[in-house]
Amino acid sequence: MSRLPYAKGSLLFAPMEGVTDEPYRKIIEKIYPQWDYLFTDFYRVPTVGKITSAPLLRHLGRHTMDNERVRSKTGFQILTAAQAQTLDVAQAAQSLKLHHLDLNLGCPAKKVNAHCGGSFMLTDLKLMEETARKIRDNFSGVFTAKIRLGYHDKSSFKEIVLRLIDAGVEAITIHGRTRDEMYKGHADWDAIAMAVEFSSVPIIGNGDIWSVHDVDAMFKHTGCYAVMLGRGALKTPWMAKLYKENRNKLSELHETFLHYERLKYLDEYFFELEKSYLSYGFSESNILGRFKSLSRYLFDDFDQADSVRSSFLRAPNLSDFQHSLQNLH
Ligand SMILES: Cc1cc2nc3c(=O)[nH]c(=O)nc-3n(C[C@H](O)[C@H](O)[C@H](O)COP(=O)(O)O)c2cc1C
Known part of the structure; x- marks a missing residue:
């Protein structure tokens, strides 16, 4: 058992x-x-x-x-x-x-x-x-x-x-x-x-x-x-x-749907994470570091994934990172 x-x-x-x-x-x-x-x-x-x-x-x-x-x-x-x-x-x-x-x-x-x-x-x-x-x-x-x-x-x-x-x-x-x-x-x-x-x-x-x-x-x-x-x-x-x-309908999930789902979820994901990291006393640069490493796989399915990813990886601060998120919409 x-x-x-x-x-x-x-x-x-x-x-x-x-x-x-x-x-x-x-x-x-x-x-x-x-x-x-x-x-x-x-x-x-x-x-x-x-x-x-x-x-x-x-x-x-x-x-x-x-x-x-x-x-x-x-x-x-x-x-x-x-x-x-x-x-x-x-x-x-x-x-x-x-x-x-x-x-x-x-x-x-x-x-x-x-x-x-x-x-x-x-x-x-x-x-x-x-x-x-x-x-x-x-x-x-x-x-x-x-x-x-x-x-x-x-x-x-x-x-x-x-x-x-x-x-x-x-x-x-x-x-x-x-x-x-x-x-x-x-x-x-x-x-x-x-x-x-x-x-x-x-x-x-x-x-x-x-x-x-x-x-x-x-x-x-x-x-x-x-x-x-x-x-x-x-x-x-x-x-x-x-x-x-x-x-029960996995075969009906197509790329466009999954892409829109992704855009929908990304904002919430980073918004909630930022709040959580702050509440645990992380510094802004620590949070930015975490966000950049989390960005590694998130954009693999985007057209021009490399340039999308690099706009996140190059962000000098959290507000620029957030700005790149908004630009996805
Ligand atoms: C960033 C990162 C950190 C990891 N740290 C651990 C860990 O602490 N303990 C562990 O057992 N495996 C760790 N792994 C391995 C994963 O748990 C998993 O076994 C491996 O990535 C293969 O699964 P995947 O193809 O779904 O990524 C890590 C993998 C990654 C990418």
């Missing part, structure tokens, strides 16, 4: 460093409540110093902690390494009564891998399994993992999944690429479909879901339990709403 905090067929907003902190998640949750579940960006397990629950609470956010509905829709992700204090963090999560820990085994960053963390653990399955067991034995909430297909290649993929299940994870999100592939090529959905066949725990499909049609295609192609969207969610933060409202 699955204890997962999201049902079969759910749409999950992926953990994304530099994006899915509380001020951002709060707005997504507020204006697009159709997302079934969201994740914190990864909390890096420290290697030195005494572990207390305070930094975990800061990472999750006070609003999330205090609001039962929001908390129950938010997974807490950790990224750990061979020398890091995994056990202490699992115990701190337990004392905070967090309901869900997700272990990041997919991060491809060189710095993280150099400390034997993130996707590096996919090269040392003994270390990976021991780490997962350490969390499982010290944390009674839901425990899941997020992986890539392997580090250099996919040869250990099946063993990775089976060893994680053996260590007690309750679901596995699979980004269908190896670490060496970073974001190149296409995510391998066949590998995800294969895991759905042999896995005894739910598999969450992830990688290259860019449209509502892709959401449907990932479910149909792989038979996965739920889907997770990263860059596609940044491109279309209202994707879950669009999908759920049109699930």
